[in-house]
Amino acid sequence: MPKLLPSICDESVFSAFFEEHARSLRNYLFYKFGDEESAEDVAQESFVRLWNNCSKVPFDKAKSYVYTIATNLSTSIKRHEKVQLKYQERNKLADRSNESPEFVLQEKEFMEKLNNAISKLPDKQREAFLMSRVEKKTYKEIAEIAGVSVKAIEKLMHKALVKMRKEIGDV
Amino acid sequence: MFDFKDDDRFLARWLNDELSDKELRAFEASDDYPIYKKIKDGSEAYIRPDFINPDLLEQIKRDPKELSIGKKTTSPWYYGIAAAIVLLIGVFTIYKISDVTVAPDFGNQASIELPDGSTMVVNAKSTASYNKFFWNFSRTVELNGEAYFKVTPGDKFVVSTDAGNIQVLGTEFNVYSNDSFFEVTCYEGKVQVTTERNENTLEAGNAYREYEEKSELIALSDVQPSWINNQSTFKSVPIKYVLNALENQYGITFKGNLPADELVFSGSFPHNNKELALKLVFGSLQIDFKFEGEKTVVLEN
Incomplete structure (x- = not known):
């Protein structure tokens, strides 16, 4: 049965x-x-x-x-300029409480750059990247949602990182 | 710049801790590494966004119909219906007389120029139809079987099949839709494929395929489907669909010991030499065959 x-x-x-x-x-x-x-x-x-x-x-x-x-x-909804994400400030984490104010400021600046780089990613790359990093979905789960192969998601992830690294430049 | 050596998934594997020790050491030693590491750690620090409205579930369950977006207000509908019936009869008549159907028989192909200059080549034992009158309003071709399209840029162009719809603006692509096997290959531009299971945008050099419970995306290097040049080519296709293609091409039927469904075939067969075609397919699978008359082929395992 x-x-x-x-x-x-x-x-x-x-x-x-x-x-x-x-x-x-x-x-x-x-x-x-x-x-x-x-x-x-x-x-x-x-x-x-x-x-x-x-x-x-x-x-x-x-x-x-x-x-x-x-x-x-x-499909009919137009994309907004920015995906604004909130983040956990590092100095609030127990193991980082001794960081200097300069360090905290640098971190803040970096997170702004990162947010900006994420917003500039092509749609599919941004979706895959955030689903993986923020939603903690596996590549397989993302692939199922997007209706593509796991390989395709891995390629998108790689491309997204390369693109963000270029966008952020040297810190 | 760190050299990924053509590995276009390297960073995805790195995020998943799947790199080998050697790969990892080389990457960690590169100038790029600190920034990638910061991106990795930084994205870890994001807080997973939550609902603005925490009572969503209750609302959905309480009154689902009320919540629906895009619901319509009621209006005096009966006038509309009467007018619509009259209009429909007129439209239906025009529709019927300007319907064009193309259905080449065994071993033939038909090359058709559509009203906007787009072309379609329809393969053997396939049926394609479109409407001349409505073409300017809606570029739609109904297809059962296989056809190759070269679409003149313009409004959206839709190929409608039992398994799903393919939507493009201007491009070259091939559609195969028969029984339970559905395959769309994009040769130029982009096409959007919508089926019950999935929605995919294919770029040039990619194909999307559905059969039985499977759906897969594959990459191809061909510039045109091989059947246009009087060949049929398959890449890991279950054998029963290959037999089906042989039957359609040569007007033959198979009997005897039919091969198991799990068997897959990769290769080509020509459209103008029956003996050779059968030898190529069955030779590679080590299946013996003999003719019983002109039209029947008996298989022996």
């Missing part, structure tokens, strides 16, 4: 699925167009559609379903 998968129509299943994937999806969209509000709207709409179509979407296809819906919906 085939193993029965949980149904997305089950409220607790849907909630658990939402908890697991919503933040990643929303951030993926944020990295795509650099606007938190649009990212949230599109993520919300994608989950609404999943909920409305829960009987038609098998559990194991639900993840790719919401990502596909989100990608399709986002």
